[in-house]
Amino acid sequence: MSTLHPVSPEFAARARVDKAAYERDYAESVRDPEGFWRRIGQRLDWTRPYTKVKDVSFDVDDFRIRWYEDGQLNLAANCLDRHLAARGDKTAIVWEGDDPNESRRISYRELHAEVCKAANLLTNLGVKKGDRVAIYLPMIPEAAVAMLACARIGAVHTVVFGGFSPDSLAGRIADSQCKLVITADEGLRGGKKVALKINVDEALQRPGTNSVETVLVVKRTGGAVAMQAPRDRWWSALMDGQKAEHEPVAVGAEDPLFILYTSGSTGKPKGVLHSTGGYLVYASYTHECVFDLREDDVYWCTADVGWVTGHSYLLYGPLANGATTLMFEGVPNYPDSSRFWQVVDKHQVTLFYTAPTAIRALMREGEAPVKKASRASLRLLGSVGEPINPEAWEWYWRVVGDGRCPIVDTWWQTETGGILITPLPGAIDQKPGSATLPFFGVKPAIVDAAGAILDGATEGNLVITDSWPGQMRTVYGDHQRFIDTYFKTYPGMYFTGDGARRDADGYYWITGRVDDVINVSGHRLGTAEVESALVAHPKVAEAAVVGCPHDIKGQGIYAYVTLKAGETPSEELRKELVAWVRKEIGPIASPDFLQWASGLPKTRSGKIMRRILRKIAENAPDQLGDTSTLADPGVVQNLVDERLAR
């Protein structure tokens, strides 16, 4: 058992939430969710106040999730306009470029003006409330402006991570039938250029994407790109002519705010849809409590806007709270592995939120790059995206935080919109590797395979038994898939897809996904997605993909590939297949290991037994378990014998 890190007395003395407040408010929040969230909802400006707070049923035959249903508001007005009087000159966004000599500060007043211009621009291009807009941008201020401008006019954005391939982008555009795409000529990360506009051009040649009428192109690098008239337009040329005033469109609390595609255990990525009111209440409230936010904080979340963390905790939560949020275009090891800490010093960052994979990668470089920077401004550290191993936790605490900064290990998902299980820094003692206790209003439980709720110290599948305002509302275009995926496995409960252990203190320890989703460097991938990319190659007959332990990435991608008759395995083909998957999905999906398989272990009904493949990939052939149900047990021995020496 690892060391307990108690709440520091100095931190507790001035914390927003202390132990007594956590216990009292948590008890209230689950006893009377209606009353609790009625009160918390007041933190936003509503153009029409809500009278109803919660209307939820997880019963699959009578299903609904509605929060603040009759309220109306505008998200951008809550993130910008309402701060102008008191915080107009306060920095909203500190932008740090890929190049360490490039940075900018954008005040609330400036950001407001840009967002108004962009809202007018989108309106002039015919984008209306409810229309979908794809955003495929690098980490530049225009990404924030574009997202907020969509919210301002009630359009629904779907941000696609700049590392996704043309095919992945096309799939998302086609699924949500976007009218407009906002992109850049090229992105810049770690000194390397990313061909964003070329990818958009390719994506828009794919079937199903002709809903797109306009492509707005932000000039980032000035690299040559082909502009196709009348479809492609330069962002800056059009922005120049727009008025810097715009009346925000009032939207219903339950109206959609964004769609974000995320991997599940089956099929194509799902369009997770979040609505406006409950989402913003939840993102802003969790952001304030979990990070113990103060007016003078400089807050830095290293996530890309292409992921949910970039939505809730880079942009919307912080801006709704009037905070200063730092947006970083680059990568942790460019120009060298001291970059994060140089940026912390340069901008006097006080709150820092990153992923375990980054911590592990930096840990490998030793303490010197960290110690080169002072980091004296830091007062709190956060972790998100995957379980943090206690060694990485201790290093983060001791080396990065100099033993002085509490660590909030925040567990949540794209689907949950905001943090559900986390320490509150002034209230909850930390245990390295544990996300600790539920946030206000969150009711986690652990169930066994049959769905029975287990009490006390135990281990099983993590479910949430009641709703919270930030919960996703549907899978875009497929409400039944939403209900089937999350509420059928354990009727009446939201199933997270994660396994968890609860210790004798009631602390939760997330043990990882229990479905066919793998978490590579904090990015979710469905094994089915990688498999279907592999079998799309003309030489591949069959493929099975599993996760395997990986020192830096947390999980790596291990692929077993059976070639078509007549094809011979070779090192060249192996490389070709890895490059193929990279091209089909994006660099994050490149298999780390690819093993040739003359056959795959299947049940007599033809189902691939992944449990066995996982054990082989883990190099634990003595733990294969029962193989008696296999159609051909001989297959397994071959795979063990031929396992890649690593």
Ligand code: 6R9
């Ligand atoms: C926010 C985000 C969600 C999955 C989730 C879980 C894993 C996230 C974690 C964590 C352990 C944490 N996860 N945070 N596991 N401890 N603090 O990452 O969303 O990309 O949808 O991934 O990530 O497995 O189910 P998303």
